[in-house]
Amino acid sequence: MMDIKIRAVNKDDKSRWLELFADYITFYNSKLTDQQFELTWQRINSDFNINCLVAELDSKVVGFTHYIWRPDTWEEQDFCYLEDLYTDPKVRGKGVGRALIKAVEDIAIAKGSKRLYWTTAPDNELARTLYDKIAITNRVEYKIYLNK
Template sequence: MQIRLAQDADFAQWLPLWKGYQTFYKTDIAESVTALTWKRFLDPAEPMHCAVAEIDGALVGMVHYIYHRSCWTAGDYVYLQDLFTLSNLRGKGVGRALIEHVYASAAHEAA
C-alpha cells in the first residue's frame, strides 16, 4: 500500500470514494462543490489537501485535511475532515495509514 497526495489523474478513482463517503454519512454534496473541492486539493496555494491510499494501482481510501490558523497559538492547526476506505478493507490498516500520513504532514509543517 502506498499513501500519497492526490494527483489530477486520480479524479476518476477518487470520485467513487468521495461518493461512498457521502453515502456512508447520508449526505449528497453538490457536483459544483465537489469540483471546487477537487480543484482546491490540487492548488498549492490552498490549505486543503487530499491523500490517497493506493494498492496495485487502485485507490482504496482517501483522507482530506485542512490547515487553519488559531487564535490560541502562533502555529497552524491541522483538521482531518474526511476519512474513507473501501468497506472490504476496513480494519486492515488503510484508515490508520491515512491518519498517520496526516500526522506526518502536520509534523513536517511544524518543523
C-alpha cells in the same frame, strides 16, 4: 502485512477519488451537487487550503483523506484538521485508515503543528473503533469531538 502506499492525490486520480468521495457522502446520508464535487476537486488540486492524500493497495486507490490547516489564537503554528477520511469497505480492517492518519500526523509534525484533530458522528462505531485506539503522542494530540 499489506503494502499500503500513501501519496498526494494527482489529476489522474479524479474518477476514483470521485467514486470514493461520493460513497463517503452517501455513508453520511448526505448529498452534494455535481458542482460541489467539482469545486472540491479543483480546490484540492490548487493552492487552496484543502489537501488530499490517497492510499493505494496493489496500485489501486482504496482510500483518501482531506485535511486543512487552521490558525489558532494560542499557538504560532496552525493546527491540522483532518476533515474527511474514507476507505473502500472491501479493505477495511487492513490498516488503510490508520496509514492515512499517520501520514497526516507526519505532515503536521513536520510543519510544527501541535494538534491534529477530527470529528466523527457519535454513531460511526466502525471509525470510532480505530480512533479510540489512537493515543496522544508527544507532539500531536488526537481527539474525537462528539456531537451531543
